[in-house]
Ligand SMILES: [Zn+2]
């Protein structure tokens with residue numbers, strides 16, 4: 001847990017560090033992620049918003065339309081416009097784009113989602129859970145991560 005993960009945009013203006021390990025790591029193959037990134041999938045680190053600590057620069061939120069009519073808030077460097085992280089409805093959870101880490105090879109997805117739109121030439125690793133659409137976090141997340149998630153959602157009844 002002592003690993004200090006840092007990352008930033010292309011121009012160097014925005015720098016961030018993660019105060020802890022993420023709760024979970026998604027590899028998403030959905031059409032929205034493909035369109036937003038211009039590639040075959042995105043790797044997102046799910047972590048509490050206040051554990052994404054900006055060390056410099058400004059990440060400006062931009063609302064991008066999604067196929068289901070909702071919007072996804074994407075935070076981009078105000079200068080080079082590289083997308084660093086996003087929100088999906090819940091501002092308490094940030095989805096940090098793994099490609100902006102200083103060492104993107106140091107993280108591995110815990111789950112592959114929306115594989116129904118996965119490109120055929122990507123072969124998923126044996127042993128990593130994969131779902132046509134989505135999954136139940138209660139069945140997949142480690143207990144400690146579920147506790148962290150629950151702590152973000154106080155008494156919603
Ligand atoms: Zn930049």
Ligand SMILES: [Zn+2]
Pocket residue numbers: 028029030031032033034114
């Ligand atoms: Zn997606």
